[in-house]
Amino acid sequence: MSLSVAGVLGESARHFPDRIAVVEGGTRLTYAELWTEALRCAAGLRDAGVKPGDRLAVLLPNTIEFLKVYYGALAAGATVVPVHALLVADEVRYVLEHSGAVGIVSGGPLWAVADEAARAAGVRAFQGAPTAPEPLASARPAAPSDTAVILYTSGTTGRPKGALLTHLNIVMNASVTSQDLLGLGAGDVVLGCLPLFHSYGQTCAMNGTLRQGATLVLMPRFSGPAALTVLADEGVTVFMGVPTMYHALVEAAAVSDVRPAALRAAVSGGAALPVAVLERFEDTFRTQVLEGYGLTETSPVATFNQPHIGRRPGTVGHPVWGVEVGIADAAVDGEIRLLGDGETGEVVVRGHNVFAGYLDDPGATAAAVVDGWFRTGDLGVRDEDGFLRIVDRKKDLVIRGGFNIYPREVEEVLVRHPSVSEVAVIGVPDDSKGEEVCAVVVRREGAAPLSEEELVDWSRERLGRHKYPRIVRFVDELPLGPTGKVLKRALVARA
Structure with missing residues (x-):
């Protein structure tokens, strides 16, 4: 065959x-x-x-x-x-x-x-x-x-x-993404600004689009203003991007009258999309954002906010066709102990999308695939309606004074400050607490001035005493990987 x-x-x-x-x-x-x-x-x-x-x-x-x-x-x-x-x-x-x-x-x-x-x-x-x-x-x-x-x-x-x-x-993931999730067809035009060497751009944008006979528009280099123009000029119907691209498009649209008239769906993946950014994008472009989740080892799509099942902003939806997703006890390495709805644990995946292992590395493969499940290294929780919410990466967890703090939860609050454009939350070493919460912030251009003390006070009113950042660092831009994901390890190294 x-x-x-x-x-x-x-x-x-x-x-x-x-x-x-x-x-x-x-x-x-x-x-x-x-x-x-x-x-x-x-x-x-x-x-x-x-x-x-x-x-x-x-x-x-x-x-x-x-x-x-x-x-x-x-x-x-x-x-x-x-x-x-x-x-x-x-x-x-x-x-x-x-x-x-x-x-x-x-x-x-x-x-x-x-x-x-x-x-x-x-x-x-x-x-x-x-x-x-x-x-x-x-x-x-x-x-x-x-x-x-x-x-x-x-x-x-x-x-x-x-x-x-x-x-x-790859064929199954591209087919499920293009057919079941997006219903791509002859009249669709997909903007391919994601790097094609990455699984998201390669499987979802490139293979998914060509699998259905739609048109792929390539952008060798992404910028918000340029992408806004291409979306409009090429009649793009489906945009696929990562959170930083959504942020860039919203910022570009704030100083431009250009709007893509044909856009019917926008897909976000690669990292958690702050709900505030999702809301700004939908208000600006009058287009629904569908957030999904996956990893290189899952080809990549594992879950997706599927319109026919229902969408819930702040979640990554339900498992895609032919894939199972569970929540396992993150403290147990040698076996998969599944937890119930409402409990936070490590997200595990099994199905046609799980990779065949790591090249010449049986040890790493055995650690990653346990009892037939792929261990993602991400912490998540599933609600009573089956929607999966990614809490954070296991390795990004901040433990302050014995309390577990999930950076994404803090970021979701801070990004709503009117003078904050982008934010990344990390843990920095602290002699008394073990780790302290640090917010690395890009100020919003043209907004009111913002000091470290003002943001700390603002966040103290909106976050639990153990969660709010005691340290704020302002930067001109956040370090990004090739897919637009914030490189938190680079921020930690600087700190």
Whole structure:
């Protein structure tokens, strides 16, 4: 039985050859054109010596070329290793060596890093997508359990780990997201501003859109004003982003009359979306925000606010089709002890979306997948209606004087201050309390001045005595990862 991720594009090219598949600036390619380009790349890779089963790294920005190489490599029977675009050469070298990649495809501003890393690793570097004059006749078949993609985790605890995602993992997740959750179809236009090397952008935006024959609009570099213009000019119907992108769009709209007339749904994931930001976005754009939850190891979508079941802001909804989610005792490592509704514990997931393990790391795999459940490392609680609320990351928990404090709860309150634009709450070492609550704040431009003492006093009135921040640090901007997620470990290191 064959079930290749390459078929996501190939089948849509067969059914909808003349539809526009992808837009990048002034370039528009139909499904037939994009599939032909991918098959030419597959032939070029074959001619260059890339064999079925080989692993090929890809370090490219959000461009049409990424799609050509991604689907071309899969059509050639190779496994794709997308590389994080913000890594330095030595980090890229590690990914190349650990994954056993036979080469790396790169170009543009990322070429210098890729070339240096390839030389250090002793593998071939392709500048641009290898292409042959004649396309491959057809995509090489793949078994559902074969590894399609190796995605490297962020490496918050030591070196990054290579998560093995199968063809079944990705095809099912893309299909469930695009069909069951969003109902994408011929008239839909999806804005692809999420990094394609990340599971959210790759599975939900790219594969999900092409699975349904909709149109993907690429943005190689995101900014609020630019995205606002693209949303309007391209008639975007579905926006997929992370909380910082929602914040940027709201801020951009505050000084612009431009509004996207066709927008019918907005999807948020990657990090917790403050309810205050959700409300501002919905008031500004008159569009419902649907928040979901997942991880690289869950392909990524595990839960979603599904309109046909019901939506509850502040939650990440219910499990998606074919997936189970439970709350387990976070203090027990060797087994999964499920807790009841209303109890806070570690979120655990099982279903077609759970990855096949970490590359060459049976110890980490055994610790992550217990009794058939994947342990997410996130703390959550499920209410009596089945809605899941993510409380925080286990490792982000602040323990002050023996009390557990969840940073997200504090952030939700602080972001409602009229002079606060963005905020991240962390724990800093304290001799008497063990940890103290620290709020790192970006002031809202044009708002009333705000001092540390004023914000502490304001928060004291709205939060329990053990929760409110005693320390406030003002910064011009929060450090962000490639998907727009706040890098709290960087803030902790500074503190």
